[in-house]
Amino acid sequence: MQLAKKAFRHELTSVILPLVILFLALIVSSPGFLSAYNITSQLQSITIYMIIGLAQMTALSLGHLNLAIGSIGSLTSILMGYSMQEMGVPVLPALLIGLVVATICGFFQGLLITRSRISPFIISLALLSIYKGIGVVISRGVPFDGLPDAIKLFNRAKAGVVPVTFFVALATAIMVYIIFRYSKTGLRVEATGANPRAALYSGIQVKSTVVIGHSLSGLLCGIAAIIQTARFGSAQISVGDDWMLTSFVVAVLGGTLLSGGKASTVGAVLGSVLMVLINNALILWNVNTYMFPAILGIVLLSAYEVDRGRLNLIKRQSELEIDNEK
């Protein structure tokens, strides 16, 4: 009992608890859930959700919303496709170009936010159209579908049932975890997000921290864009169409916002797993498509409730402890 209470106090409870319950329910109810095909497929989905969740988490921990997340992905994909198909750039340099482009997109967003007094929200909103617009102009809506086979092989490669791309996502998550946990940059980003003024007084270069944070968010979009392009087998503007809302949901389920902007890498990772499992469960149980959004809404609201319960418990316990000391 004591242990259960202690576990319940942990901040990741509100994502782990539903995750475990759902996982067990799926194993019991749907034999197809554990088929090799399904596991590979779900891991493929988790891969992309995880990385964009981390990208959004990085922006959220700065106290900003990154609305341009999908557009950065779209532009990155188009430029990679263009350089491979139209300019004959080999695969690896092209991927590098993609990562650089994505980082520049994020860098530019951070720069605009810090150098102008325009609301970060509307900058992100305008860049959402601008980045996507550049991609549309370059591609004229036509996908680059003559990419080198290496791209498709990257998507298909598997170790057992685990797709290779999933390992890339895990490596990315570990990198982000290290940045936020052990590097000064991560600490500065969190301090800036928690209270920009206090951060400024304590000697943090708030402006450059914001720029670095957004560049990191952009870089993560770039990694996601590479994997998404591989999964589509072609570079096209529709890469990233569904990223914005999904990234918010993943970050929220992972507790980044619930804890007041504190970056929770593990939370975002678990959030992406939960999000994909929810979708998978609804399909395996053959729930009517039209009800999906309503159920997702209820799941989110319940996640908040679990978190409230957890916070209340902590509060009550600490009150008890204070009483005891008296």
Next chain:
Amino acid sequence: MKKIIVVLLIIALAGTALYANGNSDTQSETTGSDREFVEKYPEIAYGPVDGKSMKDYKFGFSFGGIADYANPVEGMANMAASELGIPDITIQTPQNWVQNEQNQKLDGLIASGMKGIFMMTSEPTAGNEQINKMVDAGIFIVTMGGPPALPSKSTLTLATDVYQSAYDATIIVIEAIGKKGNVVGLSGSLNDTNTQKRFKGIEDACANYPDVTLLQLVGDISSAESSMTKVGDLLAARGSEIDGLVAMDYYAAFATAAYMLENDNYDHIKAVGIDSDDKVIEAIKAGKMVGTMSQNPWAQAYISMYTLKMLADGWTYKDGQPAVVDSGSYLIDASTVDDYEPMVIGETMKMMQTWTDRFDPPAGR
């Protein structure tokens, strides 16, 4: 603490993976019902063939996104299923036209035991990689509605040739305006590669007539509201110059019909739409639109279901048969507007008469 959780999660995933390798399908077997066999096409077997059971005939359907177009699918597919003595269709369609979303639906369908799927990809090019994956997993795939980018591993596509349909629609408009004047073209989302094909069809048709000018192409129409805004802006800007209008998108046709019905200023415009939204039909009946190009979701659903059954029975699609089979595009105009549905279904049955000619029968039959 967090590290422990990550480790546990990875162990859980690895454990599941190991378990999955040795996991066998334990679903209970259902037997064929005693429905009376309608021997419409005697060469196609009723119910499971020898050595197969009902669960080998579980088929799924996924359209590219929520759309009016797919409304007739469930009824037609289940009609085919009852004629064939196989289970009813399972439907999982993504809410938006987003390939990621559809991939999850398709993967879920397969995980819940579907052996064949007929579908339209949310995006023609991006969907192809998913088709590859499913075919490699031994799933029978038939595409309909719109073809995936070719070449594709999909057995075949039953679809209206969107280029041809836009081309034909434009010719009808040009004929209606006396082969002289200004034409505008509308199509849907810029993400959709069909949009480019439709624009191309409109451009090519206009190019055949020296006295016809293609004034403007308007795209990026993806919802009821944006279509009302775009079509309204277009008509306000150049309504008096426009003689003919080709609306090759569901919402564009809907908005055109709505403006034509409410407003007498644009009666000089000859418009042809696409699909059979109630508003469009109303506008045709009221003489406000020349007609609309109906595609054939009835045939696509019905024949797709038969095709999946045949593939599961061991039929193979003959080499040299086209990857895309034109399921027809029918002009609904004032003369056919009252009974287009029976007409289109009639055409479907005609198509089905010779359908098996396209396939090699299973060995030993």
Next chain:
Amino acid sequence: MKNSNQRTMISQVKESGILSPLIIVAILLTVMLILKPNYLAATNVFVLVKVLTITAMVGFSQMIIMAIGGLNISVGAIGALSAIIAGGAMDRLGVPAFPALIIGILVGVACGVVNGLLIYRAGGVGPAFFLITLATASLFQGINLTITSGNPYYGIDSKFMAYGDTQLFGLPLSFFYMLLVGLLIWFMFSKLAIGRQFLAFGANPKAAELYGISKFRVVLYASIIAALVAAIAGMIAMIRIKTAQPNMGADWMLLSFAAPLIGGTKLNGGKVNVAGCLLGAIALTIISNGLVHLAVDVFWNTLIYGTVILLSVMVDQFNLAGMLRRKR
């Protein structure tokens, strides 16, 4: 004398904070009139006004929540759900026009109550708005889709259309409803106690609570009023497209933020600008209408749209900076 009069007028305009959105609109209009001298022809104005009406309404709705320091992701979902229920009542249940209108608006208000209560429960400040409306937007949209299965309702009572489609001075009646709503919102914020409480709470929630302003009342009332405005916008949108379409409101979320932000309302709360929001909506409407009007290549539309929005808000910034420097 005349000079000083002029000066007070200018400083009044400056203080009201509508100078920069006014300049943005003036620039956009001038550009359009130079490129297309007949831009303001009656037919185009009519179309412009119809789009403007909805953009301004959703902007107002968002602005009310922004005033108390929050944001609302569910604007479009509320508008769509109200319209779908009103449309469904007419089409499926044969409810007459007026009761259907009331039902639709009540559904919107109910959504507002749900939002308000949940936001309060989640803390009532900061991320609570984002978290809750992200979830309720999904919830409302799901209810909408479950009811309609994605299909529109066509059987809208023609009397219902008449509420907004009739013309007055050559403009649709719905435009005047929008102006009336704007006026009422302005009145609420400048004259009524509740409006001032909203602003005080938005500026500093903790201080406002110490002054005895009830957080519960502020959050609940603001959510209800914002949802009411969104529901009216839903009704007007339904009148405009003549059917109740389940995917209505899909484009509202970003528009709803852009209109008040261009118009000088701040995201951090405590400040509203009704006239500015209207001007912001006018600017957005001209940009998207202008792209079609000038027959810009469809593939350039998205890029130009975003660039013009960014330039617009930059004009605002440079302009204000210049004004301040000159003053000192």
